[in-house]
Amino acid sequence: MKRYRLCFLGFGNVGRALARLLVAKSQELRERYEIEWEITGVATRRMGWRASGEAIDVANTDQIPSKNGFHEWLATARPDVLFETTSLNPETGQPAIDYLKASLQSGAHTITANKAPIVYAYDELNEISKANGKSFLFEATVLDSAPVFSLFRETLPGVKVRGFSGVFNSTTNVILESMEAGRTFAEGVKMAQELGVAETDPTHDVEGWDSIMKICAIARVILRTPLLPSDVRREGIRGLDPDTVQAARAEGRPFKLLSRATVNMDGSVSASVRPEQIGTGDPFSSVRGTSLAIHFELDTIPGLTVVSHRPNLQSTAYGLLADFINATRYQER
């Protein structure tokens, strides 16, 4: 049995869902994985840098001593595992990248739900992770909880990936289905916001940037190819009017915002995000509502599709928990 000191950098919906899931799963973690845990640090823009040398109660953050900035917080909380769920900076990945580096250098397994550090600093973070013998994991970044990176790390050794495609963005799914049902674009945005999948400003989702970040993260890790957001051809869903969307659905070939990446003969990767029509029998024909999916073309399997149906906050939190459990198992190897 080992007792892990956990820190939460970012403590919004996902962080809080993870804290609840850790409580709900604590008996199983003890009995099956010999994991005990306590939280020693939590930080958000609103509450500041809260940390202690001992276990803290995240339900009463006012009672936790406040520290002067990230480094003092880290030195006080001394995490064995840090969960980073701060909001995304899609242009640079900062300051999350610096936080993740410092966390790994301090000797913590470091787990993020943040795509940008993968896109902009994966190789460096991976090297620091190896040099310090600590895991750097990020399973929650693409399909929430459904395995994508661990699939290739563990279950599909020795395959060559020829390309992948995906439905990576819930907001656009909800908007398009809403338009199919006769509502306006704006009403669709509102529905996605009510479902908790869209931000106040949905531009990042609607214009395809969220999908592009996911393509680049997967290309970097699984295809081992540096691909930057500016390398991906991009077309959002704003050009689709309700009539076109409804006609496509009536025809049985509805629109989705589809992500695609293909490995070219010379090893380079071509990628795009754009609305495409999905026919019956298509790998994504079962993808409805907030569901997400990825499809791989492999040298040894003609097509392999993973669909995560209606993932919720607990699903994303589970992605982080799975990384935590796997980090402790890798350590044992």
Next chain:
Amino acid sequence: MKRYRLCFLGFGNVGRALARLLVAKSQELRERYEIEWEITGVATRRMGWRASGEAIDVANTDQIPSKNGFHEWLATARPDVLFETTSLNPETGQPAIDYLKASLQSGAHTITANKAPIVYAYDELNEISKANGKSFLFEATVLDSAPVFSLFRETLPGVKVRGFSGVFNSTTNVILESMEAGRTFAEGVKMAQELGVAETDPTHDVEGWDSIMKICAIARVILRTPLLPSDVRREGIRGLDPDTVQAARAEGRPFKLLSRATVNMDGSVSASVRPEQIGTGDPFSSVRGTSLAIHFELDTIPGLTVVSHRPNLQSTAYGLLADFINATRYQER
């Protein structure tokens, strides 16, 4: 770099495809996994027990010394890894179970494409595997190459499985689609045979026994519940006439032979195999032709579907190769 002695017990289509795949992937195995290999034994009913203390050429089996039965064969070939792909005995799993036991006891990682030993002797084989510090793996048994068992062993730690469903049988898929296209049941069987997915006697597939074996194997390993073929409610596809099948497809809700297992409140498992209609948006709506799929309901992910599209012989062989690579990685831990 380690050089592994490999033995093939059974050397039909799948075994031969694996031998070819090992050759095709040999550089990658060396460079990425530090695996070298040589074959020291091969056995089939027709060629007998062929083995040598040194590397053999499976293209010239007549040149390989013949041994008197399994035990002499095993003692001569001294495998580090044994691949078992003999034909299925769905009633007892024998003699494969005894072969697998002896293989593990001899100190070989033991890999099978055979469902029956999982159904009838998983716990015992797993114990022998642990006692001998050698892997017992069987990823090719359910969806050919797509990860099912390794998904839970590696990528989804700490989840509770509430139930699963699946399209586990290609022969019935092909027969039903053939009937949808206006052909008879017998013509569908012939087509499945031509595609290489159906046996000369398709009863095992058509009556649902193949699917039942897969349900029982998954229940045993992933739900940790002993479930025997006789515990599963069974209805094959013979009761469906072309008119019914065509009408269902016209309605957009085609028939598939569907496998289902549900974990009940008291922990017991209820399971069935029967033709069911699949609507659009159903997890299996993209499953066509020889494709196979599994869908899990998990406590932390509402639905997770894995679809293997049009798996071929090489895909099944890859399932065995993935087990081989993973066995050598587990050993390192």
